[in-house]
Amino acid sequence: MSKVFRFKGGVHPRDRKELSRDKAIEPAPLPERLVVPLSQHIGAPCEPVVSQGDTVKKGQKIGEARGFVSVPVHAPTSGKVIKIDSFPHPLGKDLPAIEIEPDGLDTCADGAGGQEDFASLSPDELRAIIREKGIVGMGGATFPTHVKLSPPEGKPIDTLIINGAECEPYLTADYRLMLEEPEKVITGMRIMKTILGVERAFIAIEKNKPEAIDAVKGVLGPDSREATVVPLEVKYPQGAEKQLIKTIVNREVPPSGGLPMDVGVLVQNVGTAAAVDQAVRLGIPLIERVVTVTGEGIREPKNLRVRIGTPVGSLLEACGGFRETPGKLVLGGPMMGISQYTTEVPVIKGTSGVLVLPRSRVRLEEARTCIRCGTCVRVCPMNLLPNFIGTFASRGLFDQAERYYALDCIECGSCAFSCPAKIPLVHLIKYAKAEIMAKKRKK
């Protein structure tokens, strides 16, 4: 077993995974309508290739990628296109999406099947399949996977890390996936190793998931040299890309714009690996994903296999509805997830969880004055000074905030989580980042 390193900072929130960790993945019921956003990834949004009134089949491409950093979207089931319009999007804006009314038949689109023997395909062919099947990073960042798998000349990758840390509290989607379908994750990893031509691979899992570690090790076999399973210290944000690289291979991604490929590492989420496996071996595009519906405000927390585009409201129904008056609805985990104001928002490729907190657990705390205790500085895994950046942002001194590397913040939320004065530090830093970026765009 390889030596495990540590990254600086981080926090230890209660993980509360007990709510849903023992619930096997079950298929979510098909909703009455699906809303498939044309922008589900970082990069250029898709161009719709169907029009209102068209009938579509499951897996049919309905949005074409524009540009290299973009992937297509596919119909999650068969049915009719009702409308192409702006709909609420998990990011908080109204964005263009295709509304589909399922016909309940789930007829598959004809077309190329998969290639069981992926080794017979060239890396370029594999990359093309991954792009064509709309695969993006499913850990939440939704960066197109084929782009990550195409490192530029002069930046050789020597290590692949499959990220099963799932350090966000409450979420158990990746855990259930590793437990129930470890072979998909491993095959996906093999495909990505073939594309990159790397020898060394790690599968990183936090120690609070011993069953998942065993399941993955079971598929790899006792003396496997294909990959090393690394049990990680339980600490948030252990699953953040840069922190994971530091922990496993002890390399520091250069600050201010550095990428994992600068240190020869590629990190992919376990869900992405499983999706790559399905796309290559079976030819199935990314039209569904595992979503943890959880929180103290939901009657029956579950891990569901959900079609992309399913409105969150229908998932809440499938989980027995609200237990008491809801206080907060979050897409993603409690640390980095985005609060929603409507249950109409659809599940997208990057939605790992739906978290419902009851009103009684949501406290609206008044921010008080900074007492200069330095806790935020100590817990920041990026070695930033959140207190200073926050103060600059609240006074409108965005140039100063930029000089204090506001743009390096990964928005993990450790600072705001631990601030005793309840200062909304992440919000302030996000605000500074938005203003800095707006200024850069003007230039």
Next chain:
Amino acid sequence: MIEAVLTLSGIGLVASLGLGLAARKFAVRRNPLIERVEQILPGANCGACGTAGCSAFAKAVVEGEAPLNACVPGGQEVARLIAELMGAAVPSTESYVAVLLCKGGKGEARSKFEYDGVSDCRAAVLVSGGDKGCAYGCLGLGTCERVCPFGAIHMDEDGLPVIDRETCTGCGVCVKNCPKGVLLLAPREASVHIRCHSHDKGAQVKRVCTVGCIGCGACVRICPYEAITLDDGLAVMDYTRCRQCGLCVDSCPTGNITSLVSQTPKARIDPERCKGHALCEAACPVDAISGEPGKTRLVDEERCIGCRICCSVCPVHAIAMVNPD
């Protein structure tokens, strides 16, 4: 003793000579005009002129790189003083004032959720576009109030900014900083404003706000000067055409259009335009208009009740409603 005095005096002499030479050799030549221009400027460093601040503007003006009247807060008076200094002709300066294009305060507009973040509109807009149900509405967290270099804006109890037209210089800093684009620089003399900028369809506007523009077009139809047009479901005022008659104010079913004309306006006939059609005379309900056939009509201001009917019937748009001074 004497050596010490001589040594120190010697050092002093050498040092002062050195300093004196350095001051001559490395002197930064600065046009004294720049300083004088800078003294005239308001010193708010608002940036409305397009340069980094008053100092930079003074330099640009003197070097001929900025127009004499580019200082918006200074207006005509400052332009005149600068022109005097520079010995140039006084350019005419248009004066603007900031206008809020939203009437949906806490009482009128519905909110989507409870916002509990940083108290600044530019930060709030990052959270699902802000808590206001209307995607276009004023968020009411007072960013404009804080950025205004002249203290011309204050937030009222309803959560909307109130702009003091006297203090507002039209520098546009608030307009630039409003993340919802709900502020507009309008000509100072304009007094009729459409106070909404929502392009949502009428039904959606009704759902989220009681005073928003529903795009019914009543104002468009009633305006005798074609100053209002419907742009994607929103009535938009063309200030160059508006004659402030105020007919649109009463026509708006949601009470969205406001007029600053407080006194009863009186009809005034432009003698150059009037062709003596006498349609106004026939239409006037109080017989306030009279005149000889084919000649310019005359208005009896004592009788005129400011109903504006004459404005709408005049085929040559010769009648405007004005405040008696």
